[in-house]
Amino acid sequence: MGAETRLRELGIVLPEGPAAGGNYVPAKTVGELVYLSGVISIGPLGVVTGTVGLDRTLEEGYAAARLCGLAQLAAIRRHVGAAGLDEIAEVVSLNGYVNAVAGFGDSPKVINGASDLLIEVFGETGRHVRAAVGVSALPRNALVEVQMVVRIG
Secondary structure, X not given: OOHHHHHHHHOOOOOOOXXXXXXXXXXXXXXXXXXXXXXXXXXXXXXXXXXXXXXXXHHHHHHHHHHHHHHHHHHHHHHHOOOHHHHEEEEEEEEEEEEEOOXXXXXXXXXXHHHHHHHHHHHHXXXXXXXXXXXXXXXXXXXXXXXXXXXXX
């Protein structure tokens, strides 16, 4: 089953693909790899802001990471064109950054929000290598930022 069909089955509607916020591109293909710029947690009401462990919970962080995953899927779809997500052969890597208080040790549990989404949509081809780190600040005070690499073909 293709990823586009799976999205429909799951009832997932992707947001508008993110625009570059500076002098860079949202996605760049090199050979079979598509490198995706980092996207911050943006929901229907705007940027999801805050700090896990201060004014946001682990569960809110997880939901914010899922929003980042959805934005990355939208960026992929926009970049690859007509075939959409069915063009993706596998998700290679995901780097996740969590705006968190010093000493917060559960960044991997937050970033699972994006990783779990990729497995839901792509199955085993969505399984990826990953980094999940806590940071002291993110652009626009975002709660989470996610960067990815996928292979097309």
